[in-house]
Structures are given as C-alpha cells and as structure tokens.
Amino acid sequence: MARTPEALERDRVLCRLRSKKRNERKSEFLGMRYTSAQAKLYRHLLFAYVCNAGHNQCMRCGEPMTAENMSIDHIEPWFGVDVDLYWNLMNVKLSHKNCNSKYGRESGSSTPGQ
Numbered sequence: 019m020a021r022t023p024e025a026l027e028r029d030r031v032l033c034r035l036r037s038k039k040r041n042e043r044k045s046e047f048l049g050m051r052y053t054s055a056q057a058k059l060y061r062h063l064l065f066a067y068v069c070n071a072g073h074n075q076c077m078r079c080g081e082p083m084t085a086e087n088m089s090i091d092h093i094e095p096w097f098g099v100d101v102d103l104y105w106n107l108m109n110v111k112l113s114h115k116n117c118n119s120k121y122g123r124e125s126g127s128s129t130p131g132q
C-alpha cells in the first residue's frame with residue numbers, strides 16, 4: 019500500500035525530531051555540542067594519521083604541530099577564486115593555525131573557515 023505524500027512528510031519530520039533529540043542527549047553526555055565533538059574527534063584522528071606518516075611539520079615554518087594548532091592550509095587561495103581550489107586535495111597542506119592566518123593576511127587572501 020502506497021503512503022500518501024502527507025504521511026511521508028510526517029515520517030520525515032518525526033525522524034528529524036528523533037535525530038535531533040538523540041544528538042541533544044549525546045551533547046549533554048559529552049558536555050559539548052555533538053557536532054563539535056565529532057569535529058574534534060576527526061581532528062585527532064587526522065593528526066594521529068599525520069604523525070604516523072611523519073608529516074606533522076608545518077608547511078609554512080617547518081616546526082612540529084599539535085592536533086590543536088594544526089590547520090588545513092590551501093596553497094592557492096580559493097575564496098572568491100574557484101570552488102574547485104577548496105576541494106582539490108593537491109591544493110591542501112597542513113600548517114599551524116597562526117602560520118596559516120598570517121600567510122592569509124600577508125598575501126591578502128582572506129579565506130574564512132579554513
């Protein structure tokens with residue numbers, strides 16, 4: 019039996035509400051927003067892989083990085099230039115957050131959200 023479009027929409031809304039409730043409970047348990055915790059976990063996982071590969075030196079200054087001060091740095095500025103430059107992995111290296119933003123200021127390529 020086919021469901022009506024209204025019933026399908028009601029199911030979608032209920033599913034979103036349940037998902038939101040689940041994430042709220044996870045946030046409460048973690049003591050931080052669940053999406054922030056996921057981003058932090060991804061950061062630490064990436065940093066573990068970077069260290070295992072022996073690539074935890076900043077591309078700008080050459081000094082070692084930590085999981086907290088590591089940032090994704092675009093070699094060619096992407097913002098206002100080309101969306102593909104943002105996603106192109108060949109255009110991405112890792113650097114300290116400070117080195118990344120200092121380079122952005124000096125080159126005049128403000129790239130918010132990096």
Ligand SMILES: [Zn+2]
Binds near residue numbers: 080081114
């Ligand atoms: Zn650096």
